[in-house]
Amino acid sequence: MALMLLITLLFNLFALLLILIRPKIFHAKLFKPMITNFKLSVIPLFILVGTLTLQLFFARVSALTSFTFLGTISSLILIIGLVIWLVFLPNAGYLVTELNLTHREVDEVEVPIWYDIIAVLSLAISGVLNTALNIVLLQFTFFIYFDPANITTFNTPIFWLLTWLVFPVLSFGIYLGRYIRFNTWDLFHPIQFLQKLFTHFSQKNTRREAFLFTILLGVFLALFYALTFLNPLWQLIE
Structure with missing residues (x-):
């Protein structure tokens, strides 16, 4: 687990550099x-750590x-903090959308494509790692907070079903x-939010694209989570 924390930190620093x-x-x-998207990617982690502290x-x-x-007050802090955290969590994985390399369109000089491939791929991976880290830290928190003496009680189908359902929800948020072009703070304007949402999904092709994006990116995030963090988590609960 400590190794994966270190790798996640190094990926973030390397991508930013x-x-x-x-x-x-x-x-x-x-x-x-x-830079803005990078900052937004790490905000959910700070929200989660701050809430738990x-x-x-x-x-x-x-x-x-x-x-x-x-x-x-402690319970209210936990509930409110987790709601805010969940709202901001799609920002962590949003960095994968930088893979379209649209930043090259505003360049006045030509930057070697190999450099941007390395840079943007590092940025995307850091976002995926941030997402997986947020989820696994929340899982560890539930293990320790609710029943540290009987961690295996959380090794249930419902617990894992809820875990896997997080990924398509996050993917839809990223979409x-x-x-x-929804931002987290757009939720403070619910009427405009719902109107824009209804207008966008009134078209059949848009609904199909959103569905495919949500499912495929959700599977990708879930597989990355399983690859990086599932093994140490499983060792904890066995």
Whole structure:
């Protein structure tokens, strides 16, 4: 598990470095949307870690004192934090959409294609790793938080069904961000959000494309999760 955490960190740093040094090496302009998308990719992890830290703090204080209301606050922090985390989570995997190399269209000088392939592929993989890491950290949290003495009780069909269902949900969120240009903060305008959503999916071809995108990217994310994090998680619960 520690090794995968290190690999994820290195991939993020390597991808960011390639974006930042690209203008210096090839005298091209910095493509700022990539930097923005990179920042958004790591935000869910900070939200999750911050939520769990605050929740554990209030729970610990509640256990050591007579302020039982802090236990209620602890639970509310966990629930609200996880909802916010889930809303932001598609941003982690959104980096895979950078593989279309649209940033090359705004270049005033020609950058070698091999460099952009390495840079964008690293960026995409870092996003997929961030997604898988978020999910597995949440799973570890449930193991430790709810029943640390009997971790195997979570090794149930329902638990794993919910785990695998996360991936198509994330993929659909990524589709909304890429092809309808929805942002997380658009949820604060629900009427406009629903109107735009209805207009987009009123076309049959659009619905078909969204379905294929959601399923195929969901399978890809699930397989990547299984490849990178499933083995250490399985060792924990066996």
